[in-house]
Structure formats: structure tokens, C-alpha cells
Amino acid sequence: MSAPFSTLAEFRAVLANAPGKNTEAQAGAEARNGQLTKPPGALGRLEDLAIWYASWRGTDRPEMKAPQVIIFAGNHGVCAQGVSAFPPEVTVQMVANFEHGGAAINQLSKAFGAKMDVHALDLDTPTADFTQAPAMTEEEVVAALQTGWNAVDPNADVLVTGEMGIGNTTSAAAVAAAVFGGEAGDWTGRGTGVDDAGLSRKTDVVARGLALHADAIKDPLQALRCLGGRELAAMAGAIAAARSCSIPVILDGFICSAAAASLHAAQDGALDHVVAGHLSAEGAHANILSNLGKDPLLSLGLRLGEGSGAALALGVLKGAIACHSGMATFAEAGVADG
Numbered sequence: 001m002s003a004p005f006s007t008l009a010e011f012r013a014v015l016a017n018a019p020g021k022n023t024e025a026q027a028g029a030e031a032r033n034g035q036l037t038k039p040p041g042a043l044g045r046l047e048d049l050a051i052w053y054a055s056w057r058g059t060d061r062p063e064m065k066a067p068q069v070i071i072f073a074g075n076h077g078v079c080a081q082g083v084s085a086f087p088p089e090v091t092v093q094m095v096a097n098f099e100h101g102g103a104a105i106n107q108l109s110k111a112f113g114a115k116m117d118v119h120a121l122d123l124d125t126p127t128a129d130f131t132q133a134p135a136m137t138e139e140e141v142v143a144a145l146q147t148g149w150n151a152v153d154p155n156a157d158v159l160v161t162g163e164m165g166i167g168n169t170t171s172a173a174a175v176a177a178a179v180f181g182g183e184a185g186d187w188t189g190r191g192t193g194v195d196d197a198g199l200s201r202k203t204d205v206v207a208r209g210l211a212l213h214a215d216a217i218k219d220p221l222q223a224l225r226c227l228g229g230r231e232l233a234a235m236a237g238a239i240a241a242a243r244s245c246s247i248p249v250i251l252d253g254f255i256c257s258a259a260a261a262s263l264h265a266a267q268d269g270a271l272d273h274v275v276a277g278h279l280s281a282e283g284a285h286a287n288i289l290s291n292l293g294k295d296p297l298l299s300l301g302l303r304l305g306e307g308s309g310a311a312l313a314l315g316v317l318k319g320a321i322a323c324h325s326g327m328a329t330f331a332e333a334g335v336a337d338g
């Protein structure tokens with residue numbers, strides 16, 4: 001799909017004009033849900049999930065046959081400050097691993113029947129260290145948003161956005177702090193596993209970034225530009241593109257949710273077509289999700305990223321849709337209702 005914007009102002013307008021859900025399909029799905037052979041509410045959140053999915057797919061009896069997982073990779077200048085337990089070369093090495101089928105997300109995509117695509121964004125040119133300068137220029141952040149937008153298959157019927165980027169929990173913490181407020185320490189965690197000294201260095205880096213860009217980052221899309229990374233912007237672009245094609249989205253962990261938070265703060269309702277796949281073990285993820293008003297589907301202690309928690313949640317969504325669209329009604333099955 002070709003991105004319908006070439007500036008941040010145009011991207012903002014795309015968000016403002018995004019299509020809403022189909023309320024007729026929603027009403028039809030609610031009515032169908034009430035007739036299925038189960039006590040009312042007995043399928044718990046699966047019922048809400050199926051109705052939500054129906055409302056975005058525009059039919060009261062939807063299917064889920066074409067899940068797409070997209071992994072975006074980026075490198076971060078802020079790694080020079082010693083904020084990760086791993087060296088930045090791991091980003092490109094893991095991209096090769098994704099391409100050769102050896103990563104966790106390859107197995108999970110296969111297990112849940114999802115097509116998986118990988119987009120490496122200018123890995124040889126890390127973003128600027130945000131303690132020194134804005135991470136990206138406007139041209140760079142728009143290019144990353146476009147890459148994300150163009151990566152979405154319009155024929156997909158659900159989208160998982162995942163990421164790979166050594167250093168990106170530092171960027172995500174900074175973006176979350178900019179968007180939701182609070183102190184650097186409220187949002188900074190151990191990422192791939194930094195020790196106590198690493199955590200205090202990282203917290204200081206986030207605080208310095210917030211101070212340096214204090215004026216610009218009052219605007220959430222400027223926060224994405226000044227403190228984020230190319231893979232965060234690409235995920236934001238993909239989430240916006242999915243909305244334009246009525247494709248529901250499952251969020252992954254901390255970094256994915258921080259990227260999505262910039263859309264939520266830029267435009268009320270920008271994440272109405274989105275559910276939270278899981279709660280990451282990264283400490284501040286719960287805080288992002290509660291600010292977004294999203295209740296995660298799973299909580300398995302994952303802190304891998306690369307779309308893994310969201311891919312697992314594809315199974316839950318698939319189950320919800322299978323029950324909603326495949327079950328017999330009381331009348332069809334000749335079962336007495338209550």
C-alpha cells in the first residue's frame with residue numbers, strides 16, 4: 001500500500017480522518033452472541049473480543065484466515081551510552097536469524113498460521129543519540145512511518161506488529177514518559193537485562209533526553225521523532241495503515257505499546273481497532289497499558305519483543321472468532337435456552 005502522507009502534518013491528518021468501526025456489524029454480532037448455545041457471558045472476554053473483531057471487519061460472522069506478522073528492526077545511537085545488556089550488532093544478526101527462520105517469532109508465526117515479514121530500517125545508520133540531538137529528522141521519521149504503512153498487506157485480516165532493536169527499551173521509556181508524564185524512573189526498566197548500574201545509567205539517559213527535547217515533545221509525534229526509533233515509527237505507521245483497511249491489530253510488548261501510545265496521544269480513538277496481546281515483564285508495560293485503557297489478553301512473563309506475545313494472542317483471537325462464527329444457535333441446535 002502506498003502511504004498517503006509525506007509530512008508529519010499529513011500523517012496527523014490521516015489519523016484525524018481514520019475510519020471508525022461498523023456499528024451495524026457490531027449490533028449483528030452482539031445479537032448473534034446472545035443466541036449461541038452457551039449461558040450468557042460464559043465465554044467471558046472471548047465474547048467481547050469476537051464482537052470487537054466483527055465490528056472492525058464489518059460483518060457479524062467474521063473469519064480469521066490471513067494473519068500478518070511484521071517485524072521492524074532499527075538501530076539506536078543512544079546505545080553509545082551503555083543502556084543495553086547486548087551490543088548493537090545483535091540487531092542485524094537477529095534480522096538474519098528472522099530471515100533464516102531461527103527466531104522465536106518464526107516458530108510462533110508458523111504455529112498460528114501467520115505470514116511473517118521482516119523490514120530492517122537503515123541498520124547501518126543508527127538514529128542520533130537523543131541525549132545529544134533529536135533521534136530523527138522529520139524526513140527520517142516520515143520515511144519510517146511510510147515503511148510501516150507500506151508493509152501492511154491490505155488482504156490481511158489481523159496484524160501483529162513486532163520489533164527488534166538493541167537499545168529500544170530506552171527509546172520506548174522516553175517516548176512513554178513524554179506522552180504520559182511522570183519521571184524517567186517511572187518508565188525505565190531492565191530491557192534485555194541491565195544490572196543496577198546499567199539501570200541507573202539508563203534512567204539518567206532518559207531524563208536527559210526528556211530535558212533536552214522538553215519543548216518539542218509536548219507533541220506526541222514529535223516525541224516519536226526526538227526520542228523514538230525507526231522501528232517504533234514503522235510500527236506506528238503500520239498500526240495507522242491497518243486502521244485504514246479495517247484490519248484489527250494486536251499489540252506486542254513494551255516497545256510496541258510505547259509506539260502505539262504516540263498515536264493514542266496524537267489522536268483520540270486512534271487505537272480503537274487495537275487490542276493488547278500480552279503484559280510484558282518489562283516493569284512499566286502495565287503502566288502504558290493502563291494509560292491506554294487496554295487489558296492484556298495474556299500474561300506469561302515474556303520480555304522478548306519481536307511480536308512474540310502478540311503472536312501467541314493470535315491463538316486466543318482465533319478461538320474467540322471460531323466460537324462466535326461457528327457455534328450453533330439455541331434454535332439451530334434444538335437446545336432449550338434459559
Ligand SMILES: O=C(O)c1ccc[n+]([C@@H]2O[C@H](COP(=O)([O-])O)[C@@H](O)[C@H]2O)c1
Nearest residue numbers: 084165167168169191192253254280305
Ligand atoms: O517487548 C518487550 O516488552 C521487550 C522487553 C525487553 C526487551 N525487549 C527486546 O529487547 C531489545 C531491547 O532491549 P534493550 O535492553 O536493548 O533496550 C529489543 O530487541 C526488544 O525486542 C522487548
Ligand SMILES: Cc1cc2nc[nH]c2cc1C
Nearest residue numbers: 086090164192304305306
Ligand atoms: C538475542 C536477542 C533476541 C531478541 N529478540 C528481540 N529482541 C532481542 C534481543 C536479543 C538480545
